[in-house]
Amino acid sequence: MTLQEVYHGVLEAMKLPLQSVVDSNSRLHLLYLFSSLGLAYYVYRKSNEQGSFWSYVFRKDVWLSRSAFVDYSLIFLNSFFKVFLIGPYFVFGFYLSYKLEILLPEWFGYPSQGLSASATLVLYTIVLTVLSDFSTYVVHYVMHYVPFFWEFHKVHHSATTLNPVTQYRIHPVELIINNVKGILVLGLVTGVFRYWSAHPIEEITLIGANVLSFAFLFFGSNLRHSHIPLKYFNWLEYILISPFQHQIHHSDDERHFNRNLGSKLAIWDWMFGTLVRSESVSSVNFGIGKQEEKQYDSIWKNLLMPFANIWLRLKPAVARKVKTFL
Ligand SMILES: [Zn+2]
Numbered sequence: 087m088t089l090q091e092v093y094h095g096v097l098e099a100m101k102l103p104l105q106s107v108v109d110s111n112s113r114l115h116l117l118y119l120f121s122s123l124g125l126a127y128y129v130y131r132k133s134n135e136q137g138s139f140w141s142y143v144f145r146k147d148v149w150l151s152r153s154a155f156v157d158y159s160l161i162f163l164n165s166f167f168k169v170f171l172i173g174p175y176f177v178f179g180f181y182l183s184y185k186l187e188i189l190l191p192e193w194f195g196y197p198s199q200g201l202s203a204s205a206t207l208v209l210y211t212i213v214l215t216v217l218s219d220f221s222t223y224v225v226h227y228v229m230h231y232v233p234f235f236w237e238f239h240k241v242h243h244s245a246t247t248l249n250p251v252t253q254y255r256i257h258p259v260e261l262i263i264n265n266v267k268g269i270l271v272l273g274l275v276t277g278v279f280r281y282w283s284a285h286p287i288e289e290i291t292l293i294g295a296n297v298l299s300f301a302f303l304f305f306g307s308n309l310r311h312s313h314i315p316l317k318y319f320n321w322l323e324y325i326l327i328s329p330f331q332h333q334i335h336h337s338d339d340e341r342h343f344n345r346n347l348g349s350k351l352a353i354w355d356w357m358f359g360t361l362v363r364s365e366s367v368s369s370v371n372f373g374i375g376k377q378e379e380k381q382y383d384s385i386w387k388n389l390l391m392p393f394a395n396i397w398l399r400l401k402p403a404v405a406r407k408v409k410t411f412l
């Protein structure tokens with residue numbers, strides 16, 4: 087990598103978080119921020135809040151908390167990992183889909199009837215959305231239940247206040263895992279559809295986003311990481327995760343640990359017994375408990391603590407192994 091490439095990479099990484107307000111695939115796009123504000127107003131009107139709407143939404147103790155500054159720092163730091171470490175591997179998704187397009191006819195022959203253009207668009211969008219969502223659930227499940235991965239995912243849960251940027255408060259190791267998963271699913275699904283359909287694979291787009299993800303982003307995805315408890319109808323919370331259901335996921339109450347692991351769809355939580363609906367919870371405190379939270383109140387602690395904790399877990403086993411060799 088030349089010095090000039092490094093310079094351009096650094097510039098790109100610095101711009102990335104700021105560009106998200108005009109990137110239609112980002113939750114922080116202005117349109118989604120405004121739609122979330124509209125939904126927040128609905129919650130405010132239904133609540134008995136005394137102060138103004140603006141002081142309700144932009145609470146200083148939320149937006150200017152120590153925890154929030156860790157979120158703001160991590161979104162910038164992670165964009166460096168995205169540009170320098172993950173970006174170059176995005177091409178692997180294209181390679182995978184291209185490889186499948188060649189291999190599938192060898193294995194199964196060509197399909198007797200290819201999909202029509204409209205069926206391709208609709209099916210591709212649905213299959214990609216559902217499979218992406220299910221794989222996100224599985225990865226999130228593993229993050230919570232396997233101690234090694236939990237140490238990294240704990241960074242996201244160590245937030246004691248939630249704001250839309252908290253979505254990006256993840257350890258770089260988790261960022262890499264999520265992106266590898268995303269690249270694999272996109273490559274596999276696209277490859278299968280390129281084989282199955284004679285038509286070009288293009289998602290149904292609305293301002294550049296898939297219609298299903300557009301609906302998800304528009305209807306309050308930014309309130310998931312916030313103090314505004316937007317709940318859906320009881321029946322709907324079996325199908326879609328509401329913002330308050332994700333806030334329950336961030337609860338420091340033991341009864342809510344490892345619950346509501348879904349991203350967009352709640353059906354996976356329903357199927358695998360990890361669902362909690364809003365009606366059974368009145369309010370939540372965010373975080374992992376006072377004692378542990380102190381270990382995650384700066385960006386450096388968030389970056390290093392997972393490695394320190396994993397070492398502490400491994401140390402006795404390593405010591406035993408060393409002893410047997412001596
Ligand atoms: Zn989690």
Ligand SMILES: [Zn+2]
Pocket residue numbers: 242253311332336
């Ligand atoms: Zn979260």
